[in-house]
Each structure stands twice: as structure tokens, then as C-alpha cells.
Amino acid sequence: ERAEKGAIEAKAISKADAEKQYPSRGGSYPVGQRDPHDASGIVVSPYPPHEKYECSKIAHGALVVDTKANKVFVRP
16 A cells, blocks of 8 residues: 555554564664655655655654565664
């Protein structure tokens, strides 16, 4: 499902579920990137192909699933 400007609707995941389904190396997840030219809720995944996710309904610091890369990142 695509939202604003081709961004994918973000899917939040709890820390417990993330650790079970998408274990991280070193115990932490990378932070997504913000592009100042995008709307405030748009976050770019740190994983290739660097999809844009609509994260406006997700709390800052919460975990988000990159559904293309099948990995988890932190919403900045």
C-alpha cells in the first residue's frame, strides 16, 4: 500500500517481536533517514533499495519493518 509520493505505509513492530522475527547484529537496529525535501512523516530505510516509508502514525524511536528488505529499523 503506497501513501504520499510513493512512500509505503510503515508497519510498526514491538521490540520483543522484532528480536524474535528479525534478530539484530549487536543488539540494536539502524536508524532510518529523513530527507528534508519529503513530508515530515516520510523516512527512508537504511537498507537497499532504500524505500520510503510513511511513518507519521509511528512514534519516534519505535521500530519499523522494512517489508522489502525484511529487516527492522528505528524511526528517527
